[in-house]
Amino acid sequence: MRRRGGGMTVLARRGPTVLGGLWGAVRPHAVRLVLAGTAGVAAELCGLGLVAAAAWLIARAAQQPTMAALSLAIVAVRGFALAKGVLRYLERLAGHDVALRALAELRGRVFDALAARGPAARGRTGGAAGLRGGDALTRLVADVEAVQDLLLRCVLPAVAAVVCAVAGVAVCAAAVPSSAPVLAAGLAVAGGVLPWVAWTAGARAAAAVAAQRRELAVRALDVLDGAGELAVFGAADRFGARAVRAARRLERAERAGTRVAGAVAAAGLAVQGATAVGVAWQATRSGADQVQVAVVALTALVAVEAVLPLPTAAQRLREVLAAARRVAAVLAAPPPSPRATAAAKVPPGPLSVELLGVTVAFDPLAGAPDTEPAGAAGLDGAAGGGVALDGVDVRVERGRRVAIVGASGAGKSTLLAAVTGDVTPVAGTVQLAGRDLAAHAEQDVRAAVRGLTQDAHVFAGTVRANLLMARPDATMRQLEAAARRARFLEVVRELPDGWDTRVGEGGVGLSGGQRQRLLLARALLADPPVLVLDEPTEGLDPVTADAITRDLLTWPGGGTLLLVTHRLAALGDADEVLVLDRGRVVQRGRHDDLLTRPGPYRDMWDAERLTT
Ligand SMILES: Nc1ncnc2c1ncn2[C@@H]1O[C@H](COP(=O)(O)OP(=O)(O)OP(=O)(O)O)[C@@H](O)[C@H]1O
Numbered sequence: 348m349r350r351r352g353g354g355m356t357v358l359a360r361r362g363p364t365v366l367g368g369l370w371g372a373v374r375p376h377a378v379r380l381v382l383a384g385t386a387g388v389a390a391e392l393c394g395l396g397l398v399a400a401a402a403w404l405i406a407r408a409a410q411q412p413t414m415a416a417l418s419l420a421i422v423a424v425r426g427f428a429l430a431k432g433v434l435r436y437l438e439r440l441a442g443h444d445v446a447l448r449a450l451a452e453l454r455g456r457v458f459d460a461l462a463a464r465g466p467a468a469r470g471r472t473g474g475a476a477g478l479r480g481g482d483a484l485t486r487l488v489a490d491v492e493a494v495q496d497l498l499l500r501c502v503l504p505a506v507a508a509v510v511c512a513v514a515g516v517a518v519c520a521a522a523v524p525s526s527a528p529v530l531a532a533g534l535a536v537a538g539g540v541l542p543w544v545a546w547t548a549g550a551r552a553a554a555a556v557a558a559q560r561r562e563l564a565v566r567a568l569d570v571l572d573g574a575g576e577l578a579v580f581g582a583a584d585r586f587g588a589r590a591v592r593a594a595r596r597l598e599r600a601e602r603a604g605t606r607v608a609g610a611v612a613a614a615g616l617a618v619q620g621a622t623a624v625g626v627a628w629q630a631t632r633s634g635a636d637q638v639q640v641a642v643v644a645l646t647a648l649v650a651v652e653a654v655l656p657l658p659t660a661a662q663r664l665r666e667v668l669a670a671a672r673r674v675a676a677v678l679a680a681p682p683p684s685p686r687a688t689a690a691a692k693v694p695p696g697p698l699s700v701e702l703l704g705v706t707v708a709f710d711p712l713a714g715a716p717d718t719e720p721a722g723a724a725g726l727d728g729a730a731g732g733g734v735a736l737d738g739v740d741v742r743v744e745r746g747r748r749v750a751i752v753g754a755s756g757a758g759k760s761t762l763l764a765a766v767t768g769d770v771t772p773v774a775g776t777v778q779l780a781g782r783d784l785a786a787h788a789e790q791d792v793r794a795a796v797r798g799l800t801q802d803a804h805v806f807a808g809t810v811r812a813n814l815l816m817a818r819p820d821a822t823m824r825q826l827e828a829a830a831r832r833a834r835f836l837e838v839v840r841e842l843p844d845g846w847d848t849r850v851g852e853g854g855v856g857l858s859g860g861q862r863q864r865l866l867l868a869r870a871l872l873a874d875p876p877v878l879v880l881d882e883p884t885e886g887l888d889p890v891t892a893d894a895i896t897r898d899l900l901t902w903p904g905g906g907t908l909l910l911v912t913h914r915l916a917a918l919g920d921a922d923e924v925l926v927l928d929r930g931r932v933v934q935r936g937r938h939d940d941l942l943t944r945p946g947p948y949r950d951m952w953d954a955e956r957l958t959t
Contacts (some may be wrong), residue, residue, distance in 0.1 A: 371678075372453035373498070376445045380498070383441035384506050390434035391511035394648050395426035399518055402645040405474035406638040423888065444505050454491050455673065460677050493670035494665050501660045501667060507653040507665040512538060515650025519643045521901065523630040526643045530650060533622025535852070537615055538654035545658035550665055553602035553843040559597035566590035568848075611658045619651040691782045693791045697746040697906040698876045700766055700796075707736040707930075735761040737930035738775065743923075745780075748900050748908040750918045752951065753927035759911040760801055762927065763879045766909060767796045792837045798879040799870040805862055807851035810839060813865060817873035832898055833868035833883075834891055859886040867895070876906040889959055915952050916959075924948065 373380060404420040430881045466791040512534045518525035570590050577583040582639065627644035635643070735758045743749050751759045764770040765777050768784050777784045786794055806813055814826055821829075826846075830836040838861045842848035848855050850865070857865065880899070884892035896917035899910060911919070918924055926934035926941070926948050934946050941948040 351701075359439050372456055373445070373449045375452065376448045376858045379441050379448070383445055383908045384503055386438035387503050387507040388510040390431050390438055391653050392509045392514055392652070393427045393431035393434060393644060395511055395514055395518065396920050397424060397431060398645045398649045399642050400424045400427060402641040403638055404639040409637070428866065438503070442499055446498045449498065450491060450495045453494060455492055457674060457677050490670040490673050493667050494674055496663055497667045497671060501664045504656045504660050508538060509659055511653035512559045512650055515646050515653070518646045518650075519626065522639050522643050522646075523633060523635045525633040526630045526635075526647075529625045529629045530643075530647045531624060533618055533625065533647065533651055534654055535621070537618045537651050538657050538913060541611055541615055541618070542657045542661035544614075545607070546661040546665060548607045548611075549604070549662040552556055552600070552607050553662075553665065555600040556597070559593065563593040563597050566593045569779070608659070608662065612655075615655045616660060619648060619655065620810070622651050623648045691786045693787055693795045693876070694780050696876060698780040698795060699743060699778075700877055700907060700909070701742045701743045701778040701781075702739050702762070702765065702775065703778065705736055705739045705762075705765055705772045705777060706734065706774040707758075707765055707770050708773050709733045709735055734930055736765060736772070739930070739932055741925060741932060741935075743907055743909065746822070747922040748920075749910070750900075750921040750924045751909060751911045751927060752913070752915060752918075752924060754951075756929075757927040758930040759927055760881050761930075763800070763881055763909060763911060766793050766877070767800075767879060795875055796877040796879060797870070797873055797875045797884050799866050799881060800879075801881050803866045805851045805857065805865060807849070809844075809847050809849055809864065812845040813850060813868050814872050817869045821872055829872035829874075830868045832871050832893055832895075832902065833864045835864040835868040836885075838864060860888075860891075863887065867901040874905060877909070878906050881910045881911045884912065884914065889914065889916070915948075915955055926951075 397728075400420050400423040404417060404424060407420065408417060508761045516527050516531050516534070519530045527683070566586070566589050568585050573586070576584070577586050579908070593733075613832075623644050626647040627640050630643045737758075739758075739762065741762075751762060753759055761770060765772055766779075768789065779787060779792065779795065787795075806816070811826070815821060818825070827836060830839060839845055839848075842855065850857055863883065863886050870878065870880060870883070883899070884895050887895070892914055893916050896910070896912060896914060897920055899908065900917070900920035912918070915938070916944065921938060923935060924938055924941060925932050928947055934941060934944075934948050942952055
């Protein structure tokens with residue numbers, strides 16, 4: 348359950364769990380952290396001692412005592428001044444050292460946590476972690492980086508401030524006891540009230556800035572990505588003006604945030620001055636001499652100064668905690684579906700695939716499969732409301748070639764994702780070669796069930812390397828055979844450097860159809876025991892598409908084939924056609940038989956014939 352709310356109480360409730368998740372990364376460097384903290388505290392104390400000793404020295408010197416009476420104070424001033432510089436340097440050195448080490452450790456842990464979840468956590472269909480690619484990257488880079496500020500800008504300054512404040516009160520209490528409560532009150536305002544104001548008011552300002560930043564990003568992307576269409580429709584000026592208005596709103600929000608920070612900083616200085624004056628006044632009233640008054644007044648100045656960074660730390664803490672919470676969520680997420688300790692061996696050759704009452708539900712907002720059991724998730728059993736597959740029962744015998752068709756959004760890709768293990772059903776099981784997917788080692792399943800998904804990627808490199816990654820030991824003959832079947836060989840021959848032509852980022856641009864044929868050739872070269880192909884002929888002309896589909900369905904040898912397609916014309920050779928509608932198998936059989944019966948398949952067939 349997610350709870351909204353601001354204020355320090357929220358930090359108190361959530362802090363331990365969030366910080367607990369991060370402590371693991373800092374713990375190996377705890378000694379360095381303690382060293383940094385000690386050096387920081389000692390530097391602040393030296394600053395305090397320096398001012399107290401200097402104040403005493405100046406005030407006492409005005410009374411023209413003997414040199415011997417001043418010598419100890421002179422040495423103390425020199426000693427404190429030198430030590431303060433050295434200790435401050437040590438604190439910076441050790442603090443940054445521990446922060447960077449913890450950062451590297453944390454980044455490694457987040458990476459391991461993401462990697463342990465496998466592609467399911469990052470792919471198109473999301474996964475148990477529910478992270479999309481961009482989100483995963485943000486957590487790995489920006490969020491982890493923000494967490495280092497927790498040490499450098501929040502924890503270390505806070506520790507130094509508290510110790511310095513206590514020491515300041517102790518010095519005042521020793522010099523003029525009645526001045527100590529005045530200093531304590533000033534410290535409470537500067538170190539308690541002002542950080543709370545910064546935390547509360549800063550949150551509102553930060554939320555406004557974040558909202559306006561998002562708004563500007565959306566507007567700017569509209570203008571940049573849609574520049575062509577906007578020019579055609581004569582709407583470029585209108586959209587440009589909207590982006591400019593969003594930029595102005597962001598500027599106003601940022602100024603408001605800066606005003607808050609400025610006001611808090613000014614209030615801090617005012618409190619510092621007022622505390623010093625108040626302490627001096629109280630000391631004078633209680634009959635202290637000139638030297639004592641000077642010592643307590645300057646001590647108060649330094650003690651309050653030590654807590655002045657706290658409001659800024661509170662503001663930063665709010666941002667850092669949000670990042671820390673996201674990082675902790677990655678670290679604390681439960682491991683992927685449990686695998687059997689003694690994984691069953693995947694047999695060689697074509698494999699049977701069976702779905703038994705498989706239901707897959709997506710959280711419509713998060714874009715990740717819901718992993719709650721069906722009852723707990725409140726499913727009503729009907730498709731819709733995030734249910735992509737609804738109790739699907741299908742058995743595909745080994746070596747069979749099955750086509751899966753249906754309207755857009757019917758659940759075809761989700762069915763393939765369930766078979767590859769990229770989504771975890773909320774109910775039912777998927778079996779490979781008669782055993783649950785979970786009974787096999789994950790890498791064995793990935794090696795046995797693969798092919799072409801909708802978000803397959805062309806990598807930056809040569810055409811040859813792009814294909815060989817599916818089967819590094821493939822011979823030239825195998826390479827050419829796969830390319831020929833995918834109608835990609837003719838494309839290779841036209842390319843400037845043939846197989847050695849560079850494609851992908853920074854390479855030769857491939858058309859949508861050429862890219863699709865490359866990806867299909869790669870899938871065919873892999874030749875896995877279960878080949879899953881999601882719309883392999885998308886973007887190709889109908890004649891080529893049908894020829895490829897016919898080849899896929901009739902080619903001798905090869906593994907079990909699950910083929911998602913929108914074209915029905917070439918499905919006469921499929922062993923079976925499954926018709927999906929809103930997550931359910933509503934028809935199944937051979938192409939010719941299905942055409943003899945009224946139903947969705949014949950409707951789709953009629954529609955296809957009309958359009959071609
Ligand atoms: N990552 C996701 N997050 C949320 N909902 C999803 C996600 N992936 C699929 N869905 C939903 O699941 C349902 C089935 O989607 P799926 O991609 O399986 O359909 P499809 O039949 O392959 O469609 P198409 O032919 O358009 O590719 C749709 O309602 C879709 O919105």
